[in-house]
């Protein structure tokens with residue numbers, strides 16, 4: 001893995017650090033079996049030599065102090081137009097609650113449900129995201145819990161609807177964690193309850209790329225400043241995971257005066273992989289939509305939205 005940051009090396013110091021020099025020599029011609037296995041070993045060594053470090057040498061937590069304050073502005077532009085919050089609100093109204101959202105973040109989806117008078121619990125790993133939600137003055141019927149979706153335990157509480165909107169499930173990188181989460185979901189569902197969640201549909205031509213260079217994807221005003229967000233992607237096809245590195249650049253009077261960096265990993269899923277996973281976890285009835293208007297899943301659908309029972 002390597003840095004995709006277009007900043008000068010001096011700025012990147014402390015963010016990506018290479019442990020030592022590496023790497024397989026180029027031999028040309030058809031490699032022998034011995035050369036191929038030496039190359040594989042060298043590639044593994046090289047991957048291990050790149051470690052992700054925070055500016056002070058600590059690993060940065062995703063959805064932390066950088067992302068949380070910018071989250072709502074960014075996703076009002078990048079996600080709200082999808083209509084996802086409207087579908088989750090409609091599902092909550094149909095099922096009547098209580099609702100549990102896994103990875104509730106700043107409450108972009110959950111707050112409208114709570115404000116519609118439906119009892120809700122929001123679970124999230126990130127204290128920064130939960131603090132941003134609390135700062136919005138949620139109704140008393142919204143219960144917030146800091147925890148991991150793969151091992152939470154809400155005691156005797158049972159929910160008519162458990163949700164994981166906006167790809168929260170894609171933050172589970174291993175089959176072990178995914179199955180652990182699905183078992184937790186099933187354990188917390190009331191009889192007849194459903195698990196509704198969405199993941200992005202992998203567009204094959206895009207997923208084939210090992211890297212997508214940094215690109216601006218949103219900007220907004222904050223007082224006299226303009227915040228410009230850009231994102232770069234590096235994919236690891238062996239683990240079906242991608243690392244998204246985001247920059248939030250603050251501009252004032254036409255000059256960039258500050259840059260903040262945040263990143264997270266995401267696992268991508270293919271349709272039948274997910275369906276096997278859900279079946280393995282004990283879900284027997286699946287509905288798959290291709291968009292938040294509940295349209296049927298098709299080759300050109302932008303989303304994979306599951307309602308699993």
Ligand SMILES: C[S@@+](CC[C@H](N)C(=O)[O-])C[C@H]1O[C@@H](n2cnc3c(N)ncnc32)[C@H](O)[C@@H]1O
Nearest residue numbers: 063103104105108124125126129148149166171
């Ligand atoms: C893309 S945000 C979605 C937030 C919210 N659902 C929305 O639609 O705006 C993903 C959220 O999942 C949370 N998250 C990531 N991994 C998690 C885990 N293992 N357990 C609980 N929450 C997690 C993050 O902290 C973040 O708030």
